[in-house]
Every structure is written in C-alpha cells, then in structure tokens.
Amino acid sequence: MWTLLMLGAMAAPGLEARQQGGAPTFCRDVAPILFNNCTSCHRPGEVGPFPLVTYEDARKRARQLARICEKRIMPPWKPAAGPETFKNARMLTNEQIAVLKAWAEAGAPKGDEADLPPPPKFPEGWHLGEPDLILTVPKPFVIPAEGPDIYVHFVLPLNFKEDKYVRACQVLPSNRRVAHHGVPILDGSGTARRLAAKHGGDHYPNFGGPGFIPRGFLPGYAPGQLTKDADESDDRGITLPKGTDIVLQMHYHPTGKEETDQPRIGLYFTDRKPKRNPCIIALANNDIYIPPGEKAFRRSDAFRLPVDFEVRDIWAHMHMIGREVRVWAELPDGKRKELLHIPDWDFNWQESYFYTEPFVLPKGTWIRAEFVWDNTADNPRNPNHPPKFIEWGEGSTDEMSGLIIGGVTVRPQDELVMWASVIGHYFEIENKANEARKRREQNRASGRR
Amino acid sequence: MRRFLRLLITVVVGSGLVWQIHAQDDQAKTRDAEVLTDVSGKPYRLPGPGECQAVVVIFLSHDCPIANAYAPEIKRLCQVYKQRGVVFCVVYAERDLSRETAKKHAQEYGYCCPVLLDPELKLVRRVGATKVPEAAVLSPRGDLLYRGRIDDRYVDYGQRRSVVRSQDLRDALDAALSGKPVARPRTEVIGCDIDFGPTGQHR
Incomplete structure (x- = not known):
C-alpha cells in the first residue's frame, strides 16, 4: 500500500508537467501548423478531401496526420532541397512534424482555446474586383467518377485587333473540389484551335501537354493562391500579342463521383507596355523507347543560352512511369548549379516551381536535364501489367519528357534571339528523335533478315 | 480410477456447458451488432441463413x-454479386456523422445497396x-470469412496503382460462394483510420 502511494506520488508530477508544458496542444501548437500549411486546400469546398480547420477535424485523424506528414506525402511537395528555394514550397520542418507526432501520441489534447489563432481567411471570387475581361469555358466539363487524373486544354480565342498588356490574371474554377491546378498558356500558332476542332469543339484532352510551344504563360490557379497585381514592377506585366489564343490547361482529379467544372479567366489590363516579356526555354528528348523490365531508362537534353537570362520558374513533365528528373546549369566558368531535382516523380503532382529569388545565368551557360523512367513491375504506376514496351507519345500510357524554364532576357532587345534559339532547339529535338526512330526501324529490319 | 473418470466427465461436461452459455452470449451480442439503422432511420438487420449466400x-x-x-x-461489385445471392451493405463507421450528411453523401455517390450508420461502432468492433474502406465477408451464419482491402490499387497514401493486380474481395x-476456404x-x-473516440480504444 505504502509503495503504491509512493509510486502515485512520483508519477503525478510527471503527468502534470506533461499536461502543462510537455505535450503539444491543438490550440497552441497544432492549429498554427495546420492553418499555415494545410488549410488553404483542406477547407470546405476546396480540393482537399476533408477540412483541417477545427479541433475535431484534426483530432479524429491525429495519428494519420502525423504518419502522412512524417512520410512527407503531405503537404505535397516533390522537389528535393537544393541551392535555390521556391516561393510556392509546401513543406513542414522536422520540428513541426515532431509536434504533430507528439500531439497524436499524447491523445490529441485540445488545450486552452485562448491560445487558438484565428483561422486563416481566404478571399472569395475575383480577388482584385471585377476583371476588365472575363473569359468563360463555353460548356461545363464533366469529370468522370474514376480513372486517371485528367489534363484538359480549353481554347479561349481572344481575337484582339491589337496587342494588350495584362497586369493581373485570375483563373476561377466553378468547382474547386476537383480542380488541382489551372494554367493559361499563350498560343500564337493557332495549333490549339486546330486540336480543339479536331476533337470536336472547344477543348482537347492532351495528356502530354498543350501540343505546341507556348508563347508564354499567365498566372494560374492553385488552391489558396492570391492574385497579384504586377503593375508596380516594370517587367512583370505580360504582353498579349494580337492573334494570341489563351489555352487554359486544367488538371482534375476524379473523386469517386461525377463532377463538373466550368472555369473562368479574369484579365486585368494596363496601358503600360512591359519593358521585358516573359521568355521560355524548352528542353525535351523524344527518343523514348523503353523496354519492359528496364529499371532506369535515361534520356537527357541540353540547351546553350544565347544571351544572359534571368530564371524565374521551372516546370518538368513526364508521364506515369517517370521516376526522376534532374536539371542543372553548367556556367561558362565551369561551375555547376542545381536547378531542380525531383527524386520521386509523381505525375499527379507536377506543377510550376517559382524561385524565391530569380537569378541570372550568363550567355554560354549549358542547361542540362536528365530524365529517368522505371518500366518494371515494381513501379506501381506502371500502366501495363506485365510491363510492355513504352514509346514516346501524348497518351496516358505513352511517355514524354519535358522541361520549361520561365524567365526574361536580361536585355529587352535579346528577346527575339532567345525565341529563335528556343524554336531552333525544338526542331533539333524533333530531328534527333526521328533519326533515332529510323535507326531503330533499320536495326529491326536487318535483325529480321 | 472411477473417481478420476467422474471428475473428468464433470469437468468436460461442465466446461462444455460454460462454453455453450458463452457461445450463446456471444451470438446474442453478435446478432445485436448486426442490427443497425439505415440512412432513412429504419432499423436494418443483416440477412441470415436462408436469406442470402453471403453478406x-x-x-x-x-x-x-x-x-x-x-x-x-x-x-460494380454489388451489381455483380447480387445475382449470386450476396447482400452488400455500406456502413458509415463514424461516431459523429449526422443522418442527413450520410444520406446526402450516399445519394451523391449513388450506392445501390443498404446504407447503414454505425455511430456506436458495434459492427465495426464485431468484425x-x-x-x-475495409470490407468484411460474413457467412449467412455470421462467421467472418474475410476482412481487409477491396483490392490492391493503393500501395500507400497518395500512391495508386495504374493496374489493379489483386482482387482480394472478389x-x-x-x-x-463455392464453399472453399478463403x-x-x-x-x-490502405485508407483512413476509423475514429474510436478521444480515448482511442479499439474494443
């Protein structure tokens, strides 16, 4: 009896200490983590499948939250840490993950409501007021109940008689529960119109990308993202040359029931002509012919900068069996700079990454990209079981490689040289792939003989 | 020797009786766990022998x-196996789910089978x-023949197979249905934890 009392007396202070300061509470420790990192998607009506706003939202899945964050499945963020950071990074620190774990282990205590920060507010509707021009996708688009993620391109012709300058742009899905992201892509070639017509209307379902070399991009949609007004800075505005069509690429994720979405784009114009216009660098290797069982099929591409270039954002593309992508720059002085490394490619989480601080790569820099695919049965995303030969193509069971780096030329007068160089490189990519295909066919024919 | 035999018989018969009483007790509990409320508020009892081939x-x-x-x-599974005498039920294993929310959800997702609520998690605990989404196959007598995933399309959270390789529930x-052991x-x-309440006790 005496011993029991002794033990009780010894245990009590430890317990008390844990309740007072030791164990994290929802109100004081967990809510700030959720509000700053999760709630933008995880709130009613948004793409996150359940809200993470109230204590009850978090308590009932406390252990699962800790587990998923510890595995870094959520928040979804694919790039590995490198010398540059990204503005749109969604990452928890090790300390934050430790808090979630300790909280779950302590039984998910609520704590003192006085500690609870106010839940974050997100603007609704048009963030900058009524736009100067609203483009609406003509018909609601149906997202089926199941199947792979969908990439669809809606063609929105502008038919402008003169160049216009955009200071802000907002993409507004009508159904945010299924909209992963949306990117307005500029097409001056008329290709998108033709693709849509071929598909019988105003959109085309190209899994492999827009199907043309983008003339540029407008700011897109990501859950919780604020619309920025670029009028303050000299070169953040974007020129819409006459004859340009906007092609809205939407990424949808089937949820188990049929859904529809009819997105709109709001454009805000300015009279001030941007000093510099956004340029892109496009890398790819279309010589893709991946034998079944191939664990690491590699392809690379390289582009030499014809002028000084300021890098602002980067976007990589592969399909289902893509495994890894690495992009780096080799500077004229021999130094190497990592630009992007995605060690565990996931088609469903491809997005543009915006560098926190844009940086200049000098003329003569080689930009190199290496893509790796895994066509084994070990790869759960393999569209074939058992694995089959996978070739280059735009369908969901084909493969592609692609990389787009966005930025501006340091000198406005270099834009044309840059664009010509990018187009030239595009034809090089095509030629290389065609030659490889011919060689393969010849080899096959001679093998048969 | 005779005394020993008598003792043995007493022990065996006695424990048999106890076992039987326990079994009846268990069965009563089991049967109780098999009566739930559907989304329209009506009680629903899982079908028994003579009413189906499996549940x-x-x-x-x-x-x-x-x-x-x-x-x-x-x-799809519900449609296919209905023809073979299998009764499907979907059960919301949520303590705090209102009937209205459940009903709306079931309508939106278009379940074509009985949709039940288990706020006390009694059927959850029973199986x-x-x-x-965890599936359980019960014989008409209520024996648990299978418990687990529907198939292997999820490898982990956020990692979905493009091609299902193992149709475990089927x-x-x-x-x-062919009288063979599973x-x-x-x-x-791979799914979401059932919330057993603030104490987190499973059973």
Whole structure:
C-alpha cells in the first residue's frame, strides 16, 4: 500500500508537467501548423478531401496526420532541397512534424482555446474586383467518377485587333473540389484551335501537354493562391500579342463521383507596355523507347543560352512511369548549379516551381536535364501489367519528357534571339528523335533478315 | 480410477456447458451488432441463413478520399454479386456523422445497396475493422470469412496503382460462394483510420 502511494506520488508530477508544458496542444501548437500549411486546400469546398480547420477535424485523424506528414506525402511537395528555394514550397520542418507526432501520441489534447489563432481567411471570387475581361469555358466539363487524373486544354480565342498588356490574371474554377491546378498558356500558332476542332469543339484532352510551344504563360490557379497585381514592377506585366489564343490547361482529379467544372479567366489590363516579356526555354528528348523490365531508362537534353537570362520558374513533365528528373546549369566558368531535382516523380503532382529569388545565368551557360523512367513491375504506376514496351507519345500510357524554364532576357532587345534559339532547339529535338526512330526501324529490319 | 473418470466427465461436461452459455452470449451480442439503422432511420438487420449466400459489409466515412474513390468499384461489385445471392451493405463507421450528411453523401455517390450508420461502432468492433474502406465477408451464419482491402490499387497514401493486380474481395467472395476456404482471409487496408473516440480504444 505504502509503495503504491509512493509510486502515485512520483508519477503525478510527471503527468502534470506533461499536461502543462510537455505535450503539444491543438490550440497552441497544432492549429498554427495546420492553418499555415494545410488549410488553404483542406477547407470546405476546396480540393482537399476533408477540412483541417477545427479541433475535431484534426483530432479524429491525429495519428494519420502525423504518419502522412512524417512520410512527407503531405503537404505535397516533390522537389528535393537544393541551392535555390521556391516561393510556392509546401513543406513542414522536422520540428513541426515532431509536434504533430507528439500531439497524436499524447491523445490529441485540445488545450486552452485562448491560445487558438484565428483561422486563416481566404478571399472569395475575383480577388482584385471585377476583371476588365472575363473569359468563360463555353460548356461545363464533366469529370468522370474514376480513372486517371485528367489534363484538359480549353481554347479561349481572344481575337484582339491589337496587342494588350495584362497586369493581373485570375483563373476561377466553378468547382474547386476537383480542380488541382489551372494554367493559361499563350498560343500564337493557332495549333490549339486546330486540336480543339479536331476533337470536336472547344477543348482537347492532351495528356502530354498543350501540343505546341507556348508563347508564354499567365498566372494560374492553385488552391489558396492570391492574385497579384504586377503593375508596380516594370517587367512583370505580360504582353498579349494580337492573334494570341489563351489555352487554359486544367488538371482534375476524379473523386469517386461525377463532377463538373466550368472555369473562368479574369484579365486585368494596363496601358503600360512591359519593358521585358516573359521568355521560355524548352528542353525535351523524344527518343523514348523503353523496354519492359528496364529499371532506369535515361534520356537527357541540353540547351546553350544565347544571351544572359534571368530564371524565374521551372516546370518538368513526364508521364506515369517517370521516376526522376534532374536539371542543372553548367556556367561558362565551369561551375555547376542545381536547378531542380525531383527524386520521386509523381505525375499527379507536377506543377510550376517559382524561385524565391530569380537569378541570372550568363550567355554560354549549358542547361542540362536528365530524365529517368522505371518500366518494371515494381513501379506501381506502371500502366501495363506485365510491363510492355513504352514509346514516346501524348497518351496516358505513352511517355514524354519535358522541361520549361520561365524567365526574361536580361536585355529587352535579346528577346527575339532567345525565341529563335528556343524554336531552333525544338526542331533539333524533333530531328534527333526521328533519326533515332529510323535507326531503330533499320536495326529491326536487318535483325529480321 | 472411477473417481478420476467422474471428475473428468464433470469437468468436460461442465466446461462444455460454460462454453455453450458463452457461445450463446456471444451470438446474442453478435446478432445485436448486426442490427443497425439505415440512412432513412429504419432499423436494418443483416440477412441470415436462408436469406442470402453471403453478406459483404464495407465500412466507409463520408470524407475519406480513398473510400470515396472506391465508390464506382463498390457499386460494380454489388451489381455483380447480387445475382449470386450476396447482400452488400455500406456502413458509415463514424461516431459523429449526422443522418442527413450520410444520406446526402450516399445519394451523391449513388450506392445501390443498404446504407447503414454505425455511430456506436458495434459492427465495426464485431468484425474488427480499423480503417475505411475495409470490407468484411460474413457467412449467412455470421462467421467472418474475410476482412481487409477491396483490392490492391493503393500501395500507400497518395500512391495508386495504374493496374489493379489483386482482387482480394472478389477472390474471397468467389471462394466463399463455392464453399472453399478463403486463401487470404486477412489483408491490410490502405485508407483512413476509423475514429474510436478521444480515448482511442479499439474494443
């Protein structure tokens, strides 16, 4: 009896200490983590499948939250840490993950409501007021109940008689529960119109990308993202040359029931002509012919900068069996700079990454990209079981490689040289792939003989 | 020797009686766990011998993305196995779910089978489910023949197979309907934890 009392007396202070300061509470420790990192998607009506706003939202899945964050499945963020950071990074620190774990282990205590920060507010509707021009996708688009993620391109012709300058742009899905992201892509070639017509209307379902070399991009949609007004800075505005069509690429994720979405784009114009216009660098290797069982099929591409270039954002593309992508720059002085490394490619989480601080790569820099695919049965995303030969193509069971780096030329007068160089490189990519295909066919024919 | 035999008989018969009483007790509890309320508020008892060839219970929650993604497959399975005398039920394994929310969710996802609520988690505990979407196959007598995933399309959270390779629930049902033992009677579910309340006790 005496011993029991002794033990009780010894245990009590430890317990008390844990309740007072030791164990994290929802109100004081967990809510700030959720509000700053999760709630933008995880709130009613948004793409996150359940809200993470109230204590009850978090308590009932406390252990699962800790587990998923510890595995870094959520928040979804694919790039590995490198010398540059990204503005749109969604990452928890090790300390934050430790808090979630300790909280779950302590039984998910609520704590003192006085500690609870106010839940974050997100603007609704048009963030900058009524736009100067609203483009609406003509018909609601149906997202089926199941199947792979969908990439669809809606063609929105502008038919402008003169160049216009955009200071802000907002993409507004009508159904945010299924909209992963949306990117307005500029097409001056008329290709998108033709693709849509071929598909019988105003959109085309190209899994492999827009199907043309983008003339540029407008700011897109990501859950919780604020619309920025670029009028303050000299070169953040974007020129819409006459004859340009906007092609809205939407990424949808089937949820188990049929859904529809009819997105709109709001454009805000300015009279001030941007000093510099956004340029892109496009890398790819279309010589893709991946034998079944191939664990690491590699392809690379390289582009030499014809002028000084300021890098602002980067976007990589592969399909289902893509495994890894690495992009780096080799500077004229021999130094190497990592630009992007995605060690565990996931088609469903491809997005543009915006560098926190844009940086200049000098003329003569080689930009190199290496893509790796895994066509084994070990790869759960393999569209074939058992694995089959996978070739280059735009369908969901084909493969592609692609990389787009966005930025501006340091000198406005270099834009044309840059664009010509990018187009030239595009034809090089095509030629290389065609030659490889011919060689393969010849080899096959001679093998048969 | 005779005394020993008598003792032995007493022990055996006695323990047999105790076992029987326990079994009856268990069965009563089991039967109780098999009566739930459906989304319209009516009591629903899981069908028994003579009423079906097997019962499939699939536990759901209204906001688990993995459970929701399975809705089309659940509907397909329900249609296919109905013809073979299998009764499917989907059961919301949520303590705090209102009937209105459940009803709206069931309508949106178009489940074509009885949709039940288990706020006390009694059927959940009876079959030992811990996740959604967890499936259980019961014989008409109420024996648990299979408990686990519907199939292997999820490898992990956020990692979905492009091609399903193992149709675990279908395999279990096919075995059960042909009177064979289920080859893998238990499989692990990738899904969302069932919330057993602030104390977190499973049973």
